[in-house]
Amino acid sequence: MMIVSTIHMRKDIRERLTETYPDHEFRFHKQIESAEEDLPKADIILTYGMDLEARHIESAKRLKWINVMSSGVDKLPMDVIKNRDILITNARGIHAIQMAEYTIAMMLQAARQTKTLIHQEREREWFRKLPIRELYGHQVGILGTGAIGSEIAKRTDAFGMTTTGFNRSGKKPDHFDAVHTIDQLPERISELDYLVAVLPRTEETDQLLNEALFSKMKASAVLINIGRGNVIHEEDLLKALQSNALDHAILDVFNEEPLPKDHPFWFDKNITVTPHMAGLSPEYQPRAVDQFDYNMKKFVHGDTDFLNQIDTERGY
Template sequence: MKIVSSARLKTSIKNKLTKNYPDLNFYFFKDMEEASEDVYDADVLITYGEDVTNEMIIKSKNLKWVMVISAGLDQMPLQAIKEKGILVTNARGIHKIPMAEYTLAMMLQVSRQAKQLMKNEQERIWDRRVPMLELNDKTVGILGTGAIGSEIAKYCRFFNMNTIGFNRSGRRVDEFDQIVTLENINELLHNSDFIVSVLPSTPDTDGMINEKLINEMKEGVVLINIGRGKNIVEADLIAALDGGNLAHAVLDVFTEEPLPEKSPFWGMDNVTVTPHLSGISPHYQPRAFAIFEKNLNTFLKGGKDFINKVDVNRGY
């Protein structure tokens, strides 16, 4: 069996795989350009997902399984994968701890005026009038109640915050005080002091956070996007920030990445820009490959009970 990785892996990960599975043939490459010729006769492909092309899937002769060691699949050629009946699994859930920590850090940064305090420090200004707010008893609305959204809600409850979650089905999730759907999403929008988007990129969610939705948000809300840049109509968000309806936006993802230097977001005092790093952690690859190894054992036994199996029709 030939297993090809186009993801740049840690040496410790590569050594562990070759040691644990001596009968399998692993081919490790630093990127897809280097791996391209070997992909076409691979049985299994390990990738971050953004480097897989439609042509590659069509030309592959033996490919049975693609392991995406990230959560996002918006750049994957899912239709071609579906037509060839290829299994897709991902690393959904491994980001929950760093992304929850990022979210709480940003909520504290805004409520405790960290940017202003650092500016005052640099300019040697002693000003005790900078307004300080508490997270205690505030309400957070979280768009997406999966592993990441639930972890964020759990952390928020440590700060005695009220938690409202949004999902499509209305399914109850333990970490949330209340769940809403599209039918009653205004309950989340009207009552949340912070709104956090962890939505995937799908036809239903792309552009979901638009002028209409933003106008329903509570005045002075802080919006945090760690899902996908496509979830937000950026022109509508800029207009709302300029108009004062939103107090602040923390943006880790954008429609175009890297964020162009000409983007208005860079120069806005009520915006915090970070370069798509909310999920970064030194534990990222070990957690991803713990999932891969469990699925590999299932795959080798001809089983069907895979962790994080992706529905290629839905894209997640």
């Protein structure tokens, strides 16, 4: 089989793959453009999921499996893939540790007024009467209780916070004090000091967080979005912050990326912008390859119980 990668992989990862699977041919590329000539011979494509277009799938006549080495599959040409009955797997779960650490870091930044302190240091201003608070004893709601949400809950539990999860089923994983279905969020959102969104891009999540919900939040509440940008109605969020419906928003994902330089989020003092980096880690590629290795062994032997197989009808 030929495995074509459009991912700029580290040398040690490339060597690991070729040594592990000497009977298969790997073609490593740094981007999709240079990989195009190999696509007609590809049985498997390794991708981050943002570079494949319908024409690439159509040219890959032998393609049987797309392994997305990230969690996001919303940029894939799903209709073409579905018509070909091509297997899709993603790397759900490999972001959990670093995204949980990012979330705690951002919560502490907001609680301890870190941005203000950095500004004061730059201005050599000695001022101690800042509205700081502890995480201990406060309530956090986590939208999405999968691998990432559960890792966050593990850490908020360690900080002595009350952690409430929201998901489709209402089923309660470990480390959560309570879990409700997402349609109960309007009834519960007023209780939360922090709201963390870890949701995928689907029709159901599109602009889920809007004026109707922002108006019910505590004026001191902090919103953190590390899932997908479509979850937030951007104009409603700006209005909510300007009217003090909530205190601060920390955003790592956006409807348009990179975020345009003239976007109002950059200029609002109550918004912290980070460049879609919550999931970055030096352990990212090794973890992603661990999952590929698990599925590759099953694929070679004709098994079908793959890790993180994507439902092409639901899109995740």
